[in-house]
Every structure is written in structure tokens, then in C-alpha cells.
Amino acid sequence: MSETVLVIPRCNACGEALFPARYRCPRPRCGAADWTSEPAAGGAVEETTVVRHRVGAQGAGDVYLSSVRTQAGPVVIARSDTALREGERVALTIDEAMRVWARAR
Numbered sequence: 001m002s003e004t005v006l007v008i009p010r011c012n013a014c015g016e017a018l019f020p021a022r023y024r025c026p027r028p029r030c031g032a033a034d035w036t037s038e039p040a041a042g043g044a045v046e047e048t049t050v051v052r053h054r055v056g057a058q059g060a061g062d063v064y065l066s067s068v069r070t071q072a073g074p075v076v077i078a079r080s081d082t083a084l085r086e087g088e089r090v091a092l093t094i095d096e097a098m099r100v101w102a103r104a105r
């Protein structure tokens with residue numbers, strides 16, 4: 001599955017960055033619909049959790065989830081193949097299914 005660098009939209013009117021994208025800026029007294037896309041290739045892990053699959057459930061293996069503070073500002077929820085540590089610097093990508101992936105770097 002192909003992956004690309006995660007892109008975070010930033011409002012051209014007030015500078016707010018957010019993910020996922022919305023049509024209009026949610027910030028009070030802004031509401032602009034004018035965005036610049038900013039690559040967010042990396043970030044720092046804030047919290048982690050693991051979703052353990054039950055025996056017999058579809059799909060094998062545990063799913064590691066982390067909240068990652070991107071360099072652009074917003075926190076994104078990312079999957080990873082291995083457990084990550086809080087505070088760890090990670091690279092961020094997004095796949096064709098719009099899932100965000102974090103990898104230690």
C-alpha cells in the first residue's frame with residue numbers, strides 16, 4: 001500500500017492548523033475557507049495505547065495507537081507496527097485508506 005507524507009491544512013486568515021481538514025475554519029470569528037497545505041513529516045508521541053485483538057477476531061495482531069503532536073501543531077492519532085514510547089520522535093505518513101502511520105526515526 002502506498003503512503004505519502006501527512007499534510008496539515010493551515011487557515012490563511014488566522015493561521016490555525018488542524019487535522020482532519022474541514023471546509024471552514026472552526027475558530028471563533030474566523031470561518032474562512034482559504035487553506036494552505038503544510039507537510040507534517042514528523043512529530044512527538046504524547047500518549048500511547050494498544051488495542052489487543054481477541055482470539056478468533058478478524059485480522060491478527062495487536063494495533064498500536066499513539067497521539068502525536070505534529071510539528072505543524074495539531075495532534076493526530078497514528079497507528080504503528082510496534083510500540084512507541086511517550087516523547088519519542090516519529091515520522092508520519094498517511095496511506096491510501098487515510099490512516100496515519102507513525103514510525104520511530
Ligand SMILES: [Zn+2]
Nearest residue numbers: 011014025030
Ligand atoms: Zn481561520
